[in-house]
Each structure stands twice: as structure tokens, then as C-alpha cells.
Amino acid sequence: MKKIAQQFGVATDFAEVAELCRNWQVAAEPGRLPPYEEMALGSLGRLADDLALATRERGGSYQILYGGDGVGAWLGAAPRGLAVDSLPRNHADALLDALGQAHLRATPAGTLARSIRGGLVRTCEIVVFPLSSRWGDALFLIFVRERAAAHNLVDAIYRATRDGLLTLAAVHGAGRSIVDLQIVSLNDSAARILGGAERDLQWRRLREIAPEWMTNGTFERLGAIFEAMRHDEFEVERSAGGERTHLRVAASPMGDLIGLTLTDVTELKEREASFRLLFENNPMPMWVHDPQSLGVLAVNDAAVEHYGLPRERFLASTLFDLYAEEEWPALAMSRDYPARRHAPDRVWSNRTAGGRVIKVLNYGRELVFDNRPAVLLAVVDVTEQREAAARIAHLAHHDPLTGLANRTLFRLRLSEGLERLDETSAPGIGVLYLDLDGFKDVNDAYGHPVGDRLLVAVAERLRRLLPQGDLVARVGGDEFALVQCGADRDEAERLACVVVEALSRTYEIDGHQVNIGASVGVSVAPNDSDDADTLLKNADIALYRAKADGRGVHRFFEPQMAATIHQRRTLEADLRQALRAGEFQIYYQPIIDIVTNEIVASEALLRWFHPMRGSVPPSDFIPLAEDTGLIVPIGEWVLREACREAASWPTPIGVSINLSPAQFRSRALTQAVVSALASSGLVAHRLELEITETVLLAENHANLSVLHRLRGLGVRISLDDFGTGYSSLSYLRSFPFDKIKIDRSFVKELPENHECGAIVRAVAGLGQCLGVATVAEGVETLDQLARLRQEGCTQMQGFLFSRPTPAAELRRMLAGPEIAAAPAA
Structure with a gap:
């Protein structure tokens, strides 16, 4: 019956396939495929595990409707409803090939599919029988069965390689120490390298076959691989039959076994020995490197000495380790442009082991080294000549x-x-x-x-x-x-x-x-x-x-910037004259106790009245004073004048003075405060210094130290503009402030803005918990006043009570009756 299968081009190892081919031929009629019922139903008994049924979709794709357990085992998945082109490549290609042939020729078609399992290459027969159905769909009965014969893939590779492959087992002595190694398996190449036949060497011990390995360090190195359980590579010599062989050994541990690959590099070593005679003792520094990886392959004594690198480190280096970083792009380019590898007129920057940069000329040639393309490079150090010329030009420019x-x-x-x-x-x-x-x-x-x-x-x-x-x-x-x-x-x-x-x-x-x-x-x-x-x-x-x-x-x-810069520089020049010309004045704005409606302090505000410009806004000249450093002498003048003025006010009314971060950077701030208090006679606790979070953001520890020294004098410290910027609560933890001033931007939108109200409430509550006064800035309406009282603020400041005013006007207010809230002007 196999001849019937061969008529359809189906080569099979199974009688069942030949029988299916005969049944298909008997059931077929001219111009009509065998019906599904006649073919499939008769085969679903003993062949059910090896059969699957598939259909061809309108788009030309195939789908497996169902299949037996054997088909599922081959596919690695339940075969019901699987799209063939979604299967793994080796399954899908074989099935699509057989299905396509069967559909095109309208005859049975077969093919083979291969897979690797358990290290064996296994072959599966696939035969497809096209069928007709009463539903009009194109159906295919698929036979799938694995042939008995399988080929050991590992063994094929093991036998085919020219390298020697062998497996050694550890032989343990007393105390479980390794005393020898036994050959468990080896290929023909390993037997040739070791000088014997495979059947004679298997199961023999290393001490018998290669006794020199027991004394030249090879045995100890293999034993160390067992101990460390890690891969190692090294070279070793082997003497057999009067000939000396150089071997490159790659060893990998596997439990109590170790796998070795032996590569005969004798010829390579002989070529290297001849090459070394040409350049090893050359007084000119020379090395050989790979033109692509730029790794150093060999180096002579002169280069080792000149660069100060140990030979092992030199041989582990690439040109990127030897050349200065600015040369790396050119080095990378030399991989693709050989002409640039050793241009004799190019001066390169190299680095020695100590990091010293040397200037060198390169002279090189292409050669074959270690059976691969390489570059032999000689270098001439021109550092001293270059440095002497460079020093002269450098000093001038x-x-x-x-x-x-x-x-x-x-x-x-x-x-x-x-x-x-x-x-x-x-x-x-x-x-x-x-x-x-x-x-x-x-x-x-x-x-x-x-x-x-x-x-x-x-x-x-x-x-x-x-x-x-x-x-x-x-x-x-x-x-x-x-x-x-x-x-x-x-x-x-x-x-x-x-x-x-x-x-x-x-x-x-x-x-x-x-x-x-x-x-x-x-x-x-x-x-x-x-x-x-x-x-x-x-x-x-x-x-x-x-x-x-x-x-x-x-x-x-x-x-147009030129005009702006001119204006700024003119303003700067005027600002430098303003202090000497007495153009600055200090205005004062009262701070009111919310319960008693009395003035408890007054904030000193700097004003500049220029003879030509008139009143210059603080927003114009304060940043300029900070940029130029003029804020330091101006700030000291404000301290002295404000303290002198406050000393004339009724006790205990204090004065509040704003400090710029630039004043902290001068490091003379503490002495300026001490001097102002001493010259005015003002009691320290009546002086309040206002800072913003910027002071704490910059040089936090240094500025905190200054604040603590000021606090030690008895001066009160206030945190201004709280609620803006970062406003970290860590500020309040890092320094015990006496007062927190709530920024006017939150007060302005009271009572309509609920978010602003929540922020004011939170800050006021925080102040109550910490025992710190809270001052609301920018109070302008009675509604704002009522809301602030409701939220628990202790002090207020704003146009509702008084605008900033000259010192004489403030003294008149202090001499009068209790201040009353006035409508905003």
C-alpha cells in the first residue's frame, strides 16, 4: 500500500498513512473529493489521537477545528479552534505547506516537521487529505505522528567540532579534597590532542595521561574552578610523542563535573614568537591592537616602561584607556577609515598611568596577528617640544x-x-x-x-x-x-x-x-x-x-535695550549718591493690636526722593541696591535712623525693619544691629527684624547662626510674607520666630475667597499653637477686619488704619487717643 502513498508524493514510515491514502483514493470520484463522512468517520477509532480536522477560511487562512491528543501533544496546546498561522514557526510552516499543496492539487500531500526536545532532533510526519462536505466548506483531514528515529543534536556537535571536548569528574580523597580528575567522555579531537585513542583514554585519570599538568599549576587551576563554580580560560602546554603542543583551555563547572574545550594554538604561538623577536626589544614604544575593538593584543617593554602600566593592565586596555578623552571621536572614526589610523603628521594626546598627558606621533602598519587583522603602532613622544612652544603662545593669549x-x-x-x-x-x-x-x-x-x-x-x-x-x-x-x-x-x-x-x-x-x-x-x-x-x-x-x-x-x-541699560546705569550712579546727599527718608506704617485697637509697633519703610526724578518706587531701586551691594550701607543707615526714631516713642511700642538677604551675606549684620541699638539707646526687645524665607533658603546653616545671635541680643525676629513661595513649616521648627506676617495677597480676597480664608485660618491657628503673634498685612476694608478677627489674627496693618507716613506724623498719632479704623483712601 505504500506505493499508493508514493503516487501522491507522500513518503511515509507508517502503514496507517498508506491505508488512509488507499481509502481516500477509493472514496474519490472524478471531479469530486471524498466526503468527510466516508474518510473521517472510518478513521476516528484507532487513529483518533493522530488526526485533526481543519478548514480553509474565505481569506485563505486555515483553522484547526479539533484534533486528537497526539496532535495536541505535538502542538503543545489544545488544538481546538487554533489558527494555523498563529502556531510556532516550525509547526506553522510545515502545516501551511502541506495544507496549501493538498488544496492546490486536490490530492493528499505530505511534509515533515522537525523540533528539538530533550537535546534530540525529532521528525514528525504530516499528511493532509482534502475532503468535501455537505456544508460546502473546504475540509482537510490531517495525520500527525512522530517518527521513532531521533538524532542527538549535542552528540552531532560534540563529534563534528575540531576542538577537543572532554568532561572530567572530580576524584576525591580523604576530607573530600580533590586528588585527581577522571575522563568521563571525550571526542576524537580531544583524544588526538592528548595522544591516544578515545576508547583507551575514557575513564582514565589525568595523572596518568598528562602528569605534567599535576605539577605545572593546571590541576590546581581546574580544582579552583570546582571551588569557585565559575568559568575560566587559560593556556597550557602538553607534551605527547616528543612534541610540545600549546593549548587554549576553556573550562566550565557542572556540579561534580567540569567541561573542557581544548584548542590547539601551537602554530599561532610559533608565529607570535617570531613576531616578538622583531619588536620586543625595540627601544621605541610599540604595541599591536585590534583595528575594530582597539584592544591591545601585544606590547613591548619600551611601551610598558614609557606609559608606566603593568604589562597585564596594558594588555587589558584599549586605545581609549591610553588616549586622552578628546581623542576618542578620532579613535572611533579610525575604525571605519584606515587611513586615519596612523597618519604620521597627526599629533595625538596620550595618558600615562599617572594621568600625565603626553603628545605623540604615531607610525603604524597593517598586519595579521593571532590569525586576525591588526595594527602595529610605534609612538614617538614629542611632549617636551610641544610644551615649550605651547607655553609661550599660551601665556600671551x-x-x-x-x-x-x-x-x-x-x-x-x-x-x-x-x-x-x-x-x-x-x-x-x-x-x-x-x-x-x-x-x-x-x-x-x-x-x-x-x-x-x-x-x-x-x-x-x-x-x-x-x-x-x-x-x-x-x-x-x-x-x-x-x-x-x-x-x-x-x-x-x-x-x-x-x-x-x-x-x-x-x-x-x-x-x-x-x-x-x-x-x-x-x-x-x-x-x-x-x-x-x-x-x-x-x-x-x-x-x-x-x-x-x-x-x-x-x-x-x-x-531698544541700549536705552534701558543707559537708564539703569544712570539710576545706579544716582543711587550711589543718594545716601551721601541725604535723599533717603524713612516712612512708618503702624501695626495695630486687633483687640485693643492700639499701635503696638510700626514698620520702617525706605523712601527715595530724587531731586530730579521725584519719588523713586522701592520696586525700582531696592533690587538695584541688592545687585550692586549698596543695600548693605543703606540697610545700616536704616537701622540707625529707625532705632533712633523708635527710642523717642512711648514704651513699649517697637519698630519693625525689613532685612535683605544681601545684608546676611555681608556677615557684618550682627555688629550693625549692636551699633544701632547702642547709639540710639533703644531696648533690644523693641527692635523687630523682618526676614523672608529667601534668607533661610540660601546658606541655611550660616543664616540661622546669624539669626540666633540676633535673638541672643534680645531682638525679636519676624517671618514676612508667609504663605508665598515655599513657606515650609520646617522654617518654624528650625527657628523660634516671634511673629508671622500673613501676606497681603491672602487678605485682599477676604472674605469672598474661601481658599484664602482657609489659609488665613490655618496660619492664625498655627500662631496660636506656637504662641506666636500673627500679623495680617494689607487690611483695607471693615469686612476684612471682621473676618480676620473671626479667624484669630492678633495684629493687623494696612490702609484701613494708616498709610506709610513720615516720622513726625507718626509721633502725632502716638501722642493722640486710641486709633480708630478708617475707611480705605
């Missing part, structure tokens, strides 16, 4: 502290770039002028040595940001300038953003965590100018705008 270009070299490079701009179609040149925000604070807090090291760290970050061809220079104390070649406005803006972000990250300087920022002004040629000096001047003007807009930002030059 570089900043001695940071090593960056100085203003002279910056202007030269910018001018050269502008000349090239006329000759090319490059989009432009960007000039960035930057100033470090908060650098003066670092100098004041930690001293100039730390400030100098910070400048060096900033310079290094700027160097890393710029691509080759661009330039960064230090042009002033904490001022830097960058020239960005081939840049349009968008590229200049991207660089400015990167600079601001990079310089704002925390620095570690001498154990200090230092935080600064950067403001950047940008001008772009040729739009803003084609003259180097003008471009730099315009970038400097844009920098002023960046600092005026809050610092830590970048701004592009705009023509």
Missing part, C-alpha cells in the same frame, strides 16, 4: 587661572570668524556673554580660594559644552564669553539654554556644596553687527537685560 582664552584671543578668533563669514554661506556667528549669578556670595561665604576653584570648575564645564572650532574665554572676574561659529539665532538659543542649565548644577568644591547660576546675553552676526567689538558690547547689553529679568535666563540683544 590665555587666562592664567582657568586656562581659557583671554579677551585678546577671543576678539582675534571672533574677528577671524567674521572674515570667514563674508567668504562662506554659513548662517552666522553667535556671541554669548555670561555672568555668574551668586558668585560674589561664594567668595564672601567661603573665601577667594574656593571662588577661584569654582571659576576653574565653571571653565571646565564650558569647555565640555562647546564643539571643536568654537571658543570660550574668561573676559573678566566672573564673566565669560563664547563664540559659536556657523550658528543662527536658533542654534545660539539652544547653546544659551544648555549653558544656563549646565552652570546651575551643584558644584563640589573643597567639600562644599556650591550652587550658583548664570545669566546670558546673546548677539548674532551679521544681524546685530559685523564688528567684533560691537557684537561683544551688544551681548553685554543683552546680559544686563537677562539679569534685570530675574537672572538664570538668557536674552537676545534688541536695539
Whole structure:
């Protein structure tokens, strides 16, 4: 019956398949496939486990309707309702091939499917019988059965490889120590390497076959692999039949067994020995490296000595370990461009073991080493010659502290770039002028040595940001300038953003965590100018705008900025004269007790009356005074004048004075307070100093120390503008404030805004729990007053009671009867 199966092109090992082919042929009629009932029902008995029924969908895909247990075992899943093309590749391809042939030819079709299970390659016969059905669907009866014969995949590989493969078992002595190793299995290649026949070597011990391995360290190394249970690779020699063989050994433990791969590298070793005669004793430093991985394959004594690296470490290195970081892109490029691997006119930067950078010329040639392409490289050290020439040029054009270009070299490079701009179609040149925000604070807090090291760290970050061809220079104390070649406005803006972000990250300087920022002004040629000096001047003007807009930002030059900068500089000059000219006055705004309606203190507010400008708003001159450091002498004058005035007020009415964070940075604040109290005769507890959370955010520990010294004098400390900014409760825990002032922004929307009411209630409740007075600022209406009383505030301040007023007017109010709430003006 197998001949019938062969007629349909079906080769089978099973009589059942031949019988199914005969039944299919008998049931078939000309032009009509056998009915499903005649074929399937007669076979569902003894063959049920090996049969499945499938149908062809309208889209051409196939689906298994159901199948026997044998089919399910082969598929690894219940066969009911499975889409054939969703099966694993080896199952799906075989089934689709047989189903497609059976459907196309309308005859039985067979194929073979293979799988690996338990290390054996197993073969499964698949025969598909196309059937007809009374429902009109295309049906297929599928026979699936695994052939008995299976092939050991591992054994095939084990026998085919040219490397020697053997398995050793540990032989234990007293105390479970390993005293020998026994060959459990080996292939023909291993037998050849060990100098015997496979049948003679199996089950023999290592001491008999390779006695030299018991004394040359090989046995100990194999024993260590058992102990550590980890893979190892090494080389060893083997003598057999009067010949010496070099073997590369790869060993892996498996429980109480160890698997070895032996590779004969004798020929390779002989070639290496010949090669070493040519370069080992050469006085010129030389090495061999792989042109793709750039790993060092061999090195001579001269290179080991010159670079100061132990030979083992040298051989474990790549060129990235030997060359300075700035050379890495060129090294990477040399993998794809062989001509760049050893250009004799290229000076490379290398690093020795001690980190010293040396300048070298490379001389190389391509060769084959260790049976693979390699590069033999000889190096000539030209460091001393280069350093002598570089020192002369460097001193004339570089900043001695940071090593960056100085203003002279910056202007030269910018001018050269502008000349090239006329000759090319490059989009432009960007000039960035930057100033470090908060650098003066670092100098004041930690001293100039730390400030100098910070400048060096900033310079290094700027160097890393710029691509080759661009330039960064230090042009002033904490001022830097960058020239960005081939840049349009968008590229200049991207660089400015990167600079601001990079310089704002925390620095570690001498154990200090230092935080600064950067403001950047940008001008772009040729739009803003084609003259180097003008471009730099315009970038400097844009920098002023960046600092005026809050610092830590970048701004592009705009023509109208020049007028603004002129106004600011004029205002700064006037501000420097104002204190000497007596143009400042102090106005006072009373703080009222909510229960007694009496004045308990008054806040001192600085006013500037310029002879030409008139009244200058504090919002215009206070930030300028802080930027320029003038706030320190101005603040000391306010302290003295306010304390002198308050000493004339009825006891116990106090005076409240605002302190700028810049005054804390001067570190002379405590002495200024002591001096003001002493010269005025004002009792310390009548002086109240107001600070904002900014004081605690910056240099928290140092500023807390100052606050505690002031508190030790008897001075009262108030936290101003609470509820804005961060307003962390940790402030109240870190320092025992005497008073909390609720910001006017919350009072303004009382009583309509429920959220503001909730915040006022929370702060007032917090004050009651801590025994701290709470002052509501900006009270202007009777409704606000009523709500604040309801929420439990203890003191208030605002236009409802009094505007800021000169000292004489305040003295008149203090001499009068109890103050009454007045409608807001």
C-alpha cells in the first residue's frame, strides 16, 4: 500500500498513512473529493489521537477545528479552534505547506516537521487529505505522528567540532579534597590532542595521561574552578610523542563535573614568537591592537616602561584607556577609515598611568596577528617640544587661572570668524556673554580660594559644552564669553539654554556644596553687527537685560535695550549718591493690636526722593541696591535712623525693619544691629527684624547662626510674607520666630475667597499653637477686619488704619487717643 502513498508524493514510515491514502483514493470520484463522512468517520477509532480536522477560511487562512491528543501533544496546546498561522514557526510552516499543496492539487500531500526536545532532533510526519462536505466548506483531514528515529543534536556537535571536548569528574580523597580528575567522555579531537585513542583514554585519570599538568599549576587551576563554580580560560602546554603542543583551555563547572574545550594554538604561538623577536626589544614604544575593538593584543617593554602600566593592565586596555578623552571621536572614526589610523603628521594626546598627558606621533602598519587583522603602532613622544612652544603662545593669549582664552584671543578668533563669514554661506556667528549669578556670595561665604576653584570648575564645564572650532574665554572676574561659529539665532538659543542649565548644577568644591547660576546675553552676526567689538558690547547689553529679568535666563540683544541699560546705569550712579546727599527718608506704617485697637509697633519703610526724578518706587531701586551691594550701607543707615526714631516713642511700642538677604551675606549684620541699638539707646526687645524665607533658603546653616545671635541680643525676629513661595513649616521648627506676617495677597480676597480664608485660618491657628503673634498685612476694608478677627489674627496693618507716613506724623498719632479704623483712601 505504500506505493499508493508514493503516487501522491507522500513518503511515509507508517502503514496507517498508506491505508488512509488507499481509502481516500477509493472514496474519490472524478471531479469530486471524498466526503468527510466516508474518510473521517472510518478513521476516528484507532487513529483518533493522530488526526485533526481543519478548514480553509474565505481569506485563505486555515483553522484547526479539533484534533486528537497526539496532535495536541505535538502542538503543545489544545488544538481546538487554533489558527494555523498563529502556531510556532516550525509547526506553522510545515502545516501551511502541506495544507496549501493538498488544496492546490486536490490530492493528499505530505511534509515533515522537525523540533528539538530533550537535546534530540525529532521528525514528525504530516499528511493532509482534502475532503468535501455537505456544508460546502473546504475540509482537510490531517495525520500527525512522530517518527521513532531521533538524532542527538549535542552528540552531532560534540563529534563534528575540531576542538577537543572532554568532561572530567572530580576524584576525591580523604576530607573530600580533590586528588585527581577522571575522563568521563571525550571526542576524537580531544583524544588526538592528548595522544591516544578515545576508547583507551575514557575513564582514565589525568595523572596518568598528562602528569605534567599535576605539577605545572593546571590541576590546581581546574580544582579552583570546582571551588569557585565559575568559568575560566587559560593556556597550557602538553607534551605527547616528543612534541610540545600549546593549548587554549576553556573550562566550565557542572556540579561534580567540569567541561573542557581544548584548542590547539601551537602554530599561532610559533608565529607570535617570531613576531616578538622583531619588536620586543625595540627601544621605541610599540604595541599591536585590534583595528575594530582597539584592544591591545601585544606590547613591548619600551611601551610598558614609557606609559608606566603593568604589562597585564596594558594588555587589558584599549586605545581609549591610553588616549586622552578628546581623542576618542578620532579613535572611533579610525575604525571605519584606515587611513586615519596612523597618519604620521597627526599629533595625538596620550595618558600615562599617572594621568600625565603626553603628545605623540604615531607610525603604524597593517598586519595579521593571532590569525586576525591588526595594527602595529610605534609612538614617538614629542611632549617636551610641544610644551615649550605651547607655553609661550599660551601665556600671551590665555587666562592664567582657568586656562581659557583671554579677551585678546577671543576678539582675534571672533574677528577671524567674521572674515570667514563674508567668504562662506554659513548662517552666522553667535556671541554669548555670561555672568555668574551668586558668585560674589561664594567668595564672601567661603573665601577667594574656593571662588577661584569654582571659576576653574565653571571653565571646565564650558569647555565640555562647546564643539571643536568654537571658543570660550574668561573676559573678566566672573564673566565669560563664547563664540559659536556657523550658528543662527536658533542654534545660539539652544547653546544659551544648555549653558544656563549646565552652570546651575551643584558644584563640589573643597567639600562644599556650591550652587550658583548664570545669566546670558546673546548677539548674532551679521544681524546685530559685523564688528567684533560691537557684537561683544551688544551681548553685554543683552546680559544686563537677562539679569534685570530675574537672572538664570538668557536674552537676545534688541536695539531698544541700549536705552534701558543707559537708564539703569544712570539710576545706579544716582543711587550711589543718594545716601551721601541725604535723599533717603524713612516712612512708618503702624501695626495695630486687633483687640485693643492700639499701635503696638510700626514698620520702617525706605523712601527715595530724587531731586530730579521725584519719588523713586522701592520696586525700582531696592533690587538695584541688592545687585550692586549698596543695600548693605543703606540697610545700616536704616537701622540707625529707625532705632533712633523708635527710642523717642512711648514704651513699649517697637519698630519693625525689613532685612535683605544681601545684608546676611555681608556677615557684618550682627555688629550693625549692636551699633544701632547702642547709639540710639533703644531696648533690644523693641527692635523687630523682618526676614523672608529667601534668607533661610540660601546658606541655611550660616543664616540661622546669624539669626540666633540676633535673638541672643534680645531682638525679636519676624517671618514676612508667609504663605508665598515655599513657606515650609520646617522654617518654624528650625527657628523660634516671634511673629508671622500673613501676606497681603491672602487678605485682599477676604472674605469672598474661601481658599484664602482657609489659609488665613490655618496660619492664625498655627500662631496660636506656637504662641506666636500673627500679623495680617494689607487690611483695607471693615469686612476684612471682621473676618480676620473671626479667624484669630492678633495684629493687623494696612490702609484701613494708616498709610506709610513720615516720622513726625507718626509721633502725632502716638501722642493722640486710641486709633480708630478708617475707611480705605
